[in-house]
Ligand SMILES: [Ca+2]
């Protein structure tokens with residue numbers, strides 16, 4: 001999910017492409033562009049010609065969203081020096097819990113500023129809301145349960161007139177806001193004089209407040225950083241839920257015991273050691289860590305308050321969360337745990353060994369003739385000196401092993 005000016009992360013596996021790209025100019029990237037719904041993502045200041053991407057691995061690049069089209073479903077494209085990236089639909093597609101809405105990327109309108117936060121029970125006040133994307137469809141505004149009649153809309157703002165309200169607003173209970181989580185981000189250099197950050201204090205540090213559309217953090221953005229998130233979870237159906245978490249380096253998650261209140265909180269998850277990115281199902285990190293919560297019963301449509309803390313010390317960093325719904329009667333609903341099966345087939349690898357005996361070596365050279373098991377044709381090696389070193393011998397025969405058998409070799413003399 002993205003909105004105007006938000007930072008998004010593009011995930012890609014360049015496979016062997018990096019080795020095909022040579023002689024990039026100082027202002028060029030191995031990939032030419034990435035787009036959401038045809039609109040360019042701006043990678044300036046985040047990715048440059050010095051940025052290295054690993055072959056055969058998932059890499060990430062972060063870029064900023066511009067004034068794109070607002071849409072519930074947009075495709076993602078990526079163009080490289082050597083061609084266009086193929087998008088794996090299974091991996092790029094996100095769906096609602098019952099699969100009624102699926103999308104590769106969703107672009108939402110965003111609010112940056114509201115002209116008033118105090119009004120009168122008599123109504124009639126004019127409110128101006130500034131942000132982006134208000135020309136994408138009909139705008140409905142509701143303020144504390146009362147319609148705010150929209151009088152004008154444009155791309156960057158809309159105006160509405162507040163309707164009268166019988167009673168004053170009740171400020172004794174929390175209000176559920178727009179989609180997303182409030183994220184309080186702490187960077188030790190900026191907020192804590194470079195000291196270590198502690199998971200148990202992550203919610204108390206000075207911070208920069210931002211909107212997070214996912215309950216997650218970017219991958220590998222720095223060291224000595226922490227994030228504290230507050231959000232409301234509104235269950236789409238009544239039933240049992242459980243939550244998942246993976247992070248590098250420590251993270252925790254809580255949920256309020258009752259809806260519509262922020263206290264008391266129950267600890268759902270604790271991870272005191274790092275995991276691989278989104279390794280929700282890995283059992284490799286089980287010591288006193290809890291990556292999958294117990295089942296808890298939640299009621300449809302009720303807002304449940306949640307808190308999440310996450311701290312990174314050094315090395316790699318990331319944080320992701322997930323939720324699973326137990327109900328089986330819902331049509332089209334994914335049964336996460338039941339549907340995931342992993343079938344792994346591995347070969348018994350036995351290394352082949354060949355001995356070449358050169359008797360009474362002199363200063364002459366020779367060539368070897370290999371019969372390819374793939375094509376049954378003969379393949380000639382390069383010229384090999386009778387007194388060659390291990391490296392020289394390897395240089396002569398490695399093309400055969402690599403091209404015909406896709407295999408590396410080791411030479412010992
Ligand atoms: Ca780091």
Ligand SMILES: [Ca+2]
Pocket residue numbers: 248249274312313314315316317
């Ligand atoms: Ca780390």
